[in-house]
Amino acid sequence: MKPARTPAPPYYACIFTSCRSETDRGYAVTAQRMIDLARAQPGFLGVESARDADGFGITVSYWESEEAIRAWKSHAEHQVAQATGRDVWYEQFEVRIARVERAYGKA
Amino acid sequence: MKPARTPAPPYYACIFTSCRSETDRGYAVTAQRMIDLARAQPGFLGVESARDADGFGITVSYWESEEAIRAWKSHAEHQVAQATGRDVWYEQFEVRIARVERAYGKA
Numbered sequence: 001m002k003p004a005r006t007p008a009p010p011y012y013a014c015i016f017t018s019c020r021s022e023t024d025r026g027y028a029v030t031a032q033r034m035i036d037l038a039r040a041q042p043g044f045l046g047v048e049s050a051r052d053a054d055g056f057g058i059t060v061s062y063w064e065s066e067e068a069i070r071a072w073k074s075h076a077e078h079q080v081a082q083a084t085g086r087d088v089w090y091e092q093f094e095v096r097i098a099r100v101e102r103a104y105g106k107a
Numbered sequence: 108m109k110p111a112r113t114p115a116p117p118y119y120a121c122i123f124t125s126c127r128s129e130t131d132r133g134y135a136v137t138a139q140r141m142i143d144l145a146r147a148q149p150g151f152l153g154v155e156s157a158r159d160a161d162g163f164g165i166t167v168s169y170w171e172s173e174e175a176i177r178a179w180k181s182h183a184e185h186q187v188a189q190a191t192g193r194d195v196w197y198e199q200f201e202v203r204i205a206r207v208e209r210a211y212g213k214a
Contacts, residue, residue, distance in 0.1 A: 001163040003124040003201035013122060013205050015167055017110040017155050048124050050157040050165045056108040058157045058165040060122055066208075086213055094110035094212035098120050098205035101173075105201035106193055 004046025004062055009100045011045055012063045018085075018093035020055035027089050030081050037077060043068025062100070069097060111153025111169055116207045118152055119170045125192075125200035127162035134196050137188050144184060150175025169207070176204060 020027070038044055043064035051057030063069045072078060085093070127134070145151055150171035158164030170176045179185060192200070 001159075001161070002126060003199055006201075006203075009203075013120075013203065015120060015122065015207075017167070019109060048163075048165055050159045050163050052108075052157045052159065054108070056155075056157050058155055058167060060124070060165060060167075090213060092110055092213055094113075094210060096113075096116075096120065096207045096210040098207040100122075100203045100205040103201060103203040106197060106199055 001048060001050070003105060004048050004060075006046050006062050006100075006103065009102055011100050012066055012069055013098045013100050014061045014063065014069050015096040015098060016059045016061075016093065017096075018057050018059075018089075019091045020051070020057065021089060021091050023088055025084070025088050030084070034078060034081050037075070038072060041068065041072050041075070043071070066097065108155060108157070110212060111155050111167075113152050113169050113207075113210065116209055118207050119173055119176055120205045120207050121168045121170065121176050122203040122205060123166045123168075123200065124203075125164050125166075125196075126198045127158070127164065128196055128198050130195055132191070132195050137191070141185060141188050144182070145179060148175065148179050148182070150178070173204065 035047055038061055045062035047061045049059040142154055145154060145168055152169035154168045156166040
């Protein structure tokens with residue numbers, strides 16, 4: 001994976017931080033499916049994801065607007081995944097919605 | 108690592124996404140030192156970091172204000188690390204400064 005190629009700010013970020021449980025129950029397939037599905041949503045700008053060997057992971061998705069994030073959160077298939085995530089796949093998680101104000105880097 | 112325990116929004120996030128080069132040259136020691144040093148800065152609220160087996164990593168630090176982020180960026184020891192990061196440790200990176208508007212999770 002590479003840093004997402006996002007447009008000039010402002011835009012929005014959804015920072016999803018999680019600790020995986022030891023239970024798989026379809027996790028890997030669903031995680032990939034959710035990334036593919038997110039890419040197809042209106043207002044999607046990019047996604048970055050990393051998980052370390054201890055099961056701690058960060059996924060940041062980037063969106064044109066808060067409305068686009070809300071629409072993705074309420075997507076029917078995503079809602080099923082969110083429920084299973086809360087109950088089965090994640091021991092802990094935090095979701096933060098943030099407005100990106102500025103950005104710089106090395107491409 | 109666990110999701111950072113941050114106060115109620117608003118607060119600020121510095122999202123640092125990077126691809127490591129194959130060169131070590133003190134990377135591990137400096138990366139840990141920068142996390143320890145960040146924790147000691149005024150306005151620091153928390154940090155989360157994950158890097159996968161392919162060298163792609165995301166570190167998100169949380170701060171009370173943009174001013175706190177700017178002060179940390181200009182810290183002398185951090186500036187040396189940033190320069191080495193750009194030249195030696197990272198093939199690519201992106202830094203995004205964002206204002207966290209809302210948050211929820213499973214503790």
